[in-house]
Amino acid sequence: MATALTLGLDAAAGGLFGIVGTALGRIAGYFEQKQQHVQERARWGHEYKLHELNMAARHQETELELALSAQQGSWAGLEASIKAEAALGKASQWVINILRLVRPAITLILWCITAAIFLITKESAITEAAVFAATAATLWWFGDRAPKSPISIS
Structure with a gap:
């Protein structure tokens, strides 16, 4: 039959293991959270670089459109000059x-x-x-x- 002493020791051991298990779970959660932060930072860095590349592409596209419109305007002016001389x-x-x-x-x-x-x-x-x-x-x-x-x- 179980004595009060063994029941007390069993309760203390169970409590001790419960506290150790909780502490190990918290420590594991800390490292898991730390890993999630590293992954989030990597994702943010990737999104930032992608955003910069999109901005550079839009800037280059705008410059090409401006150059094209300037070139078209130049040809239109030359055509008008030639037509004026022919007239x-x-x-x-x-x-x-x-x-x-x-x-x-x-x-x-x-x-x-x-x-x-x-x-x-x-x-x-x-x-x-x-x-x-x-x-x-x-x-x-x-x-x-x-x-x-x-x-x-x-």
């Missing part, structure tokens, strides 16, 4: 000759102004802007003005 129709030969001298004269004046700016100013930004403007104007005015070949390829 002159019949005129006196001396009027046509003077009209054809306007671009070379303006270009010569523009390059003389650019040379003067280059010689007078020591500010490189102003000089670079003047050279850019003169080059752009020259290529715009004479870029696609070569005589067309009378031979057509069919």
